[in-house]
Amino acid sequence: MSLARQTARSARLYHAAAKTLRREIDGGRFAETQVLPGERALCQLLKVSRTTLRRAIALLIAEGVLFHRHGAGTFIHRATPRVDQPFSRLTSFTEDMRLRGFAASARDLERGVFLPTPEEAMMLGVGPNERVLRLNRLRLASGAPMAIERTVAPLRCLPDWDTFDGSFYDALTARGFKPVRGLQRLRAASLSDADAALLGVAAGSPALYIQRIAYLADGSCVEYTRSWYRADAYDFVSELTLAPPHRKARR
Ligand code: GLP
Numbered sequence: 001m002s003l004a005r006q007t008a009r010s011a012r013l014y015h016a017a018a019k020t021l022r023r024e025i026d027g028g029r030f031a032e033t034q035v036l037p038g039e040r041a042l043c044q045l046l047k048v049s050r051t052t053l054r055r056a057i058a059l060l061i062a063e064g065v066l067f068h069r070h071g072a073g074t075f076i077h078r079a080t081p082r083v084d085q086p087f088s089r090l091t092s093f094t095e096d097m098r099l100r101g102f103a104a105s106a107r108d109l110e111r112g113v114f115l116p117t118p119e120e121a122m123m124l125g126v127g128p129n130e131r132v133l134r135l136n137r138l139r140l141a142s143g144a145p146m147a148i149e150r151t152v153a154p155l156r157c158l159p160d161w162d163t164f165d166g167s168f169y170d171a172l173t174a175r176g177f178k179p180v181r182g183l184q185r186l187r188a189a190s191l192s193d194a195d196a197a198l199l200g201v202a203a204g205s206p207a208l209y210i211q212r213i214a215y216l217a218d219g220s221c222v223e224y225t226r227s228w229y230r231a232d233a234y235d236f237v238s239e240l241t242l243a244p245p246h247r248k249a250r251r
Contacts, residue, residue: 014055017048021056022065025076034145034200036066036074072197078144080233087238090182090214092169093139093147102141104167109148109198110136111162113155120152123213123224131155135168138198145199146233151225157216172222179214179222186210186236191228199230206231 021042024030030037036057037045043053057074060066068074081102097104116124116132124132135151151168155161157177164171169179189209196203207228214223 010052010055013048014052014059017046017052017056018059018063020046021060025065028143030076030143034075034078034140034143036076069197069200069202075200076143080144080230081141081146082233082235083141083146084235084237087184087186087236090179092167093149094167094170097141097146100141103143105140105143106137106166107140108135108137110134113161116152120224124152124154124221126154126221133158133161135161144233145230147227147229148195148198149225149227151223153223154221157222168223177216177222180217182212182214184210184212188231189228195228199228201230201232208234208236 024045036042039050039053043050046053046056048056057066061068061074064077066074067077081100083096083100085096091099093106094104112134113131114134115129116126118128120126120132121128121130126132132152133155135149135153137149137151138145139147139149153168153172157172158164158175172178187209189207190204191199191201191207193203195207196205199205208231210225210227210229212223212225212227213221214225216222
């Protein structure tokens with residue numbers, strides 16, 4: 001085969017591979033993640049060689065479908081949903097996203113049973129020997145990473161901690177441990193390199209850091225969660241009312 005014909009053939013191949021990959025992305029194949037799968041999986045999926053795949057990826061990067069982050073890999077470019085989030089309602093991530101028409105999902109970063117750190121024991125109001133579930137998750141809205149949530153909960157509220165899937169609040173509610181009241185505080189933070197990579201933003205990007213403690217109807221604490229929400233995806237909104245008039249002190 002002449003060199004010119006060879007070049008034309010390889011161009012046809014990687015354009016076709018890029019087209020297929022774009023179609024798979026648009027069709028929602030990787031909807032659970034923003035990180036593009038590894039080369040080997042993609043070569044199998046597209047039935048192409050590594051060289052063809054790399055060229056196809058380069059083409060999709062040039063077209064803005066994918067982007068590369070040094071040291072973190074190749075990501076799918078997704079429009080980040082922007083969410084108005086009421087600050088004073090005790091809702092779950094799943095519920096919040098569902099209300100806005102997004103499909104909520106979670107990717108476990110860590111899930112296990114541990115003895116609490118002194119901070120966790122204090123926040124949850126449990127003894128140092130009471131085992132807790134630690135659940136660290138990346139939260140996504142229709143495939144776009146929105147937040148990282150690091151939760152601890154008394155193990156007695158979710159003894160089958162390794163089997164539940166999806167919403168943590170739904171799992172608690174189904175087991176008779178519905179959170180009914182919460183305390184929450186928010187402050188600005190900047191993302192660590194690792195968290196920024198998970199959220200698909202530049203290291204040091206701003207985040208809204210939220211701590212939530214939620215309680216059961218009997219007053220015991222059911223979760224202590226620290227969340228890092230992408231600052232470019234959330235507006236926290238609260239209703240403002242006049243402070244109740246001061247009561248006169250009784251004599
Ligand atoms: C919110 C809160 C978390 C809570 C989570 C439960 O995002 N910040 O404190 O743990 O919702 O969400 P889900 O029930 O979807 O797992």
